[in-house]
Amino acid sequence: xxxxxxxxxxxxxxxxxxxxxxxxxxxxxxxxxxxxxxxxxxxxxxxxxxxxxxxxxxxxxxxxxxxxxxxxxxxxxxxxxxxxxxxxxxxxxxxxxxxxxxxxxxxxxxxxxxxxxxxxxxxxxxxxxxxxxxxxxxxxxxxxxxxxxxxxxxxxxxxxxxxxxxxxxxxxxxxxxxxxxxxxxxxxxxxxxxxxxxxxxxxxxxxxxxxxxxxxxxxxxxxxxxxxxxxxxxxxxxxxxxxxxxxxxxxxxxxxxxxxxxxxxxxxxxxxxxxxxxxxxxxxxxxxxxxxxxxxxxxxxxxxxxxxxxxxxxxxxxxxxxxxxxxxxxxxxxxxxxxxxxxxxxxxxxxxxxxxxxxxxxxxxxxxxxxxxxxxxxxxxxxxxxxxxxxxxxxxxxxxxxxxxxxxxxxxxxxxxxxxxxxxxxxxxxxxxxxxxxxxxxxxxxxxxxxxxxxxxxxxxxxxxxxxxxxxxxxxxxxxxxxxxxxxxxxxxxxxxxxxxxxxxxxxxxxxxxxxxxxxxxxxxxxxxxxxxxxxxxxxxxxxxxxxxxxxxxxxxxxxxxxxxxxxxxxxxxx
Numbered sequence: 045x046x047x048x049x050x051x052x053x054x055x056x057x058x059x060x061x062x063x064x065x066x067x068x069x070x071x072x073x074x075x076x077x078x079x080x081x082x083x084x085x086x087x088x089x090x091x092x093x094x095x096x097x098x099x100x101x102x103x104x105x106x107x108x109x110x111x112x113x114x115x116x117x118x119x120x121x122x123x124x125x126x127x128x129x130x131x132x133x134x135x136x137x138x139x140x141x142x143x144x145x146x147x148x149x150x151x152x153x154x155x156x157x158x159x160x161x162x163x164x165x166x167x168x169x170x171x172x173x174x175x176x177x178x179x180x181x182x183x184x185x186x187x188x189x190x191x192x193x194x195x196x197x198x199x200x201x202x203x204x205x206x207x208x209x210x211x212x213x214x215x216x217x218x219x220x221x222x223x224x225x226x227x228x229x230x231x232x233x234x235x236x237x238x239x240x241x242x243x244x245x246x247x248x249x250x251x252x253x254x255x256x257x258x259x260x261x262x263x264x265x266x267x268x269x270x271x272x273x274x275x276x277x278x279x280x281x282x283x284x285x286x287x288x289x290x291x292x293x294x295x296x297x298x299x300x301x302x303x304x305x306x307x308x309x310x311x312x313x314x315x316x317x318x319x320x321x322x323x324x325x326x327x328x329x330x331x332x333x334x335x336x337x338x339x340x341x342x343x344x345x346x347x348x349x350x351x352x353x354x355x356x357x358x359x360x361x362x363x364x365x366x367x368x369x370x371x372x373x374x375x376x377x378x379x380x381x382x383x384x385x386x387x388x389x390x391x392x393x394x395x396x397x398x399x400x401x402x403x404x405x406x407x408x409x410x411x412x413x414x415x416x417x418x419x420x421x422x423x424x425x426x427x428x429x430x431x432x433x434x435x436x437x438x439x440x441x442x443x444x445x446x447x448x449x450x451x452x453x454x455x456x457x458x459x460x461x462x463x464x465x466x467x468x469x470x471x472x473x474x475x476x477x478x479x480x481x482x483x484x485x486x487x488x489x490x491x492x493x494x495x496x497x498x499x500x501x502x503x504x505x506x507x508x509x510x511x512x513x514x515x516x517x518x519x520x521x522x523x524x525x526x527x528x529x530x531x532x533x534x535x536x537x538x539x540x541x542x543x544x545x546x547x548x549x550x551x552x553x554x555x556x557x558x559x560x561x562x563x564x565x566x567x568x569x570x571x572x573x574x575x576x577x578x579x580x581x582x583x584x585x586x587x588x589x590x591x592x593x594x595x596x597x598x599x600x601x602x603x604x605x606x607x608x609x610x611x612x613x614x615x616x617x618x619x
Contacts, residue, residue: 045089045123048116058116061323063305066292071124082128082138082299089127092162093119099165099200100158103193117326118155121304125159125266135168137264138300141256143243143288144270145305147324147361149332152270156239157190159268161201163237164214169262172218174237177225177255179245179571184222187239187270188212191220225251233258237266244274244281245571252280273307275353275569277363285363307361315356316341324361350542354573370565370577371545377559380548385427388420388551392499400498401602402477403527403595404505405587406513411438413468414587415476417494418595422540425549426596430558430588431459433473437466450560460557470513477503478520495522504598527594534576537597538567541589544596558588565589 049068051058060068075084093114100112114122121144128138146152160174176187191212195201206213211221218236225246238255246252252267259265274281288303290296306324313320321337322328328337337359344351353364375381389398403416412434419427434454439462442451454460461476463469475481477500479493494500504527505514514524527533544550552558565586568578577586577593 045116045119048120051116059319059322061305061307061309063289063292063303063307064117064323067304068120070292071120074128080299081131083131084127085129085134086127088129088134089123092126092159092166093122095162095166096122096158099198100161100194101198103154103190103197109197112154112158114155115151115327115330117304117306118151121155121302122159124302126162135263137266139302140259140265140300141267142269142302143284143304144268145285145303145307145361146270146272146326147306147332148272148358149336150306150325150327151331153187153190153241154331156187156241156268156270157194160187160191160220160237160239161194161205163266164218164220165204167236167264169236169264170216172214172216172236173234174214174218174220174239175223175233175235175255176220176239176241177223177251178241179225179247179251181222181224183242183245184224187241188220188222223255234261235259235265236262237268240267240269241271242571243269243271243284244276244279246280247276247571249280249284273357273361273363274571275357275364275573276571279571282363305361308356310356310360310362315352315360316345321359324359350539350567350575357573369563370567371542371562373559373563375546376562377554378548381545381550381552382554383551384553385417385419385429385551388424388427390420390424395499397497397499400494400500401595401599402494402500402503403591403593403598404473404503404510405591405594406506406508406510407468407585407587411468412585412587413473414591415473416588416591416595417498418592418599419498420551421599422544422549425551426541426544426599427551428558428592428595429459429553430555430592431461431476432557432588433461433463433468433476435463435465435468450557454557457557459555470516474513474516474520478517478522480516480520495520501602502598504594506594525598527597529576531570531574531576533597534593535574537593537600538575538577540600541593541596555588558592560584561586561588 048058049071052060052065052068097111097113102108102110102112125139125142126137130136144152164172164174176184178184192207195205195207204215211219214220235255235258240252256267271281276282285305288301291298291301292303306326308315308320308323318334318338325332328334340355340359344355356362357364392399398419401418403418405414407413412432415431417429439451439454455462461472463472471481475490477494479490479495481488481490500522503517503522503524505524506529507526518524541550564582564584565577566581567575568581569575577589579586
């Protein structure tokens, strides 16, 4: 333990990030303070460390069944958790909350499981209650299942614990069980330990607070949060991390919080420098191989954009939001992407027409509606041809505010269709797709339409404000599929859209309107890393981008007997 602190702070033999150094410095400073209520009990720290290393075992991989030998950084963490005690009452521990931030595959779950087992046996507190918690039950079971595996493999533990399907019976009438954020399961708790797994996935801190409030009658309870960084830089996890760093910076005071944050210092480190990765991966070449990280780096450099973001979040352990440009303009306007979409055609054997999939994003009636014609495949590349429909009033309103607005050039573009009046004329859109339109109260037909040009397999449309137009199109024989706008429907094709653009396989012909819209896009990301364009946060119109993603989603999931479209596909995937 002391060797680790010395190697981090004094010799520099251990490469560590800023806040690991500060955590070690805090330990040194605290040891020199003899005038406060806490002392460090070396025997108590050793008692828990020895229990873990002598009784707990590895449960997976090549080390399965072998004793769990703690790495120096883990000894540092566990030793502090249990070594600091009340100077007058050694059964009362200093730290009642601990936050461990570390990159993926660094043994967080195994360490948390070992800590839970040690507390269940060594704490002299009758009928202990211990839970593993997360927003979703499956995630809550990650640490719980690790506990169960360890008990089954370790002979000393298997004699003292009874593993059941939904809980584990511990010595002294104790119990360990998994909990999710279901409020009905949180009543009546009297916890010794709560392990909150993947804290970054929580949209709010309600579950954390409920669990913490259930510990009031215990002498030495512990709230243990283990997590990597996430995609929500303003979420509760990020706020907790900020507060913990304020303690290490001596800006705030909280003697009862232990925080250890392993992360790359982006202000001084190159994100793609393997020498810096140990800062976020203290178990590198133990539970996570440098070779694996290098392969992940190679992949994310190949695809760029969001792939780099995911690498930084998962493996460098830094919070990254969506306030940056999604796809850089240089990549978007590459020579490959600016080719004409016709080169991606697949021709129908039945009709000899190019096969196409449409995406229709119906905006508000007084602004831009976007229609995307998508051809090709993920192998050939995606050809996207965009058309935009908007009323003249929308153009006038923009020009009244700013004469230099991009709207001033819309009328000169062949793929922008401006209709007379205050609202978008859906009759024009219908005519463009199916050829049918209403004039003087009767149905007319225009041979210049998409159904004549292409074999249209399906039109993906947003249900919002689309009922009348879709009814007319379906009456014209156009196959239409309702398309959800949530993460389940949008994330998969959004990532395909990004990948294709970065590989020069999103062939858009240099569409200037779409280029402008791409510059407006802000991504929304959920805690699991799913993405979609966010209309509310985006700086201006992004309808063309959304329509293109919907069209690609339709193409990716289409089969000849497909009756339910993309949402059915995603429902099957979710199962």
